[in-house]
Amino acid sequence: VLVARQLPDKFIQQIEQFSEVDVWNSELEPMPREEFLKRSKDATIVITTLSEKIDETFFESAPKIKGVVNLAVGFDNIDIELAHNKGVVVTNTPEVLTETTAELGFTLMLTAARRIVEAVEYVENGEWKSWGPYLLAGKDVHGSTVGIYGMGAIGEAFARRLKGFNCKVLYHNRSKKEDAEKQLNVEYRTMDQLLEESDFVVCTAPLTPETKGIFNKETFKKMKDSAILINVGRGGHVVESDLIEAIEQKEILGAALDVVENEPISMDHPFLKMDQVIVVPHIGSSSINTRDNMVQLCVDNAKHIIEGNAPVTPVKK
Ligand code: 8YV
Secondary structure: OEEOOOOOHHHHHHHHOOOOOEEOOOOOOOOOHHHHHHHOOOOOEEEEOOOOOEOHHHHHHOOOOOEEEEOOOOOOOEOHHHHHHOOOEEEOOOOOOHHHHHHHHHHHHHHHHOOHHHHHHHHHOOOOOOOOOOOOOOOOOOOOEEEEEOOOHHHHHHHHHHHOOOOEEEEEOOOOOHHHHHHHOOEEOOHHHHHHHOOEEEEOOOOOOOOOOOEOHHHHHHOOOOOEEEEOOOHHHEOHHHHHHHHHOOOOOEEEEOOOOOOOOOOOOHHHHOOOEEEOOOOOOOOHHHHHHHHHHHHHHHHHHHOOOOOOOEOOO
16 A cells, blocks of 8 residues: 555554555655656555646556555546546545535635734734724624535535525535435525525535536626635636736625645735635534544455455545
8 A cells, every 4th residue: 555645653553453554754745756666666556646747657656556545535646437448447535524624615615704813913913002993803704695506515514504694505416416405404506596595605516527617707706796705616717817806806806715726825925915705725624523434444445455345435437
């Protein structure tokens, strides 16, 4: 088993019970591509993150590969069709990260709405000299209309949280979700209606050719000028230059992003100079408990594949 990122010893020890293990020695630095390809040569399983692209070149470099075990629910780093054509099993980590990711999205929404980053900086910079009636006045979340783009498990978990805030919850998804409509009192809208009606637009969708760049010049124009975009999907959902322009032109109010197009963000990215944009470093599923559960699921998937059993959470064809 080739593990492309350093993981806690307790998990590596588990893998050692059923296989030889080769672990990359850094938690924060991804394996250089060449190194990853070289060390994949003898691998039966690779445990990957979004940093490892699984494509034709990878498969050429990994003749013994049986499983690609992704430490993420998303799998846009993997050519799924190619893997399946080669008879390679792909697994991801659904469910275990749903609530934690929704929680981060919710945190971002409240943080942006109530201008918390600006407020903390205001205090730390010694600007707090007196009280003012509209000092750092933000936007209410309670009672607002929230549009969720992508009503999968994370979208549903987000909708559940919004109920406690008395929000009207709209959603857009490639298929209608009758169960969610009944249980969570969420209403389906076309994309245009969702954009036009929402005070907050929340992206929880997976990145696919259909969803790539969905937030762009045209869609920003349809949003309210007071709207805030929250993205816990993928950076690729947003055309970043269009977002900057939309905020500058006051077509929307701001954005709070867990993901950006090129991660890590470069320090000269315009987002970092904009009060109306908050960026956090792709920490949606990053609670200790959830990360432990994700890694454990990867270990279990690897074990099942090596032992010739069906994996726990395969990505279906
Ligand atoms: C991962 C994520 O931790 O699950 C996903 O799709 O984006 C995160 O939870 C991250 O992508 C590392 O692979």
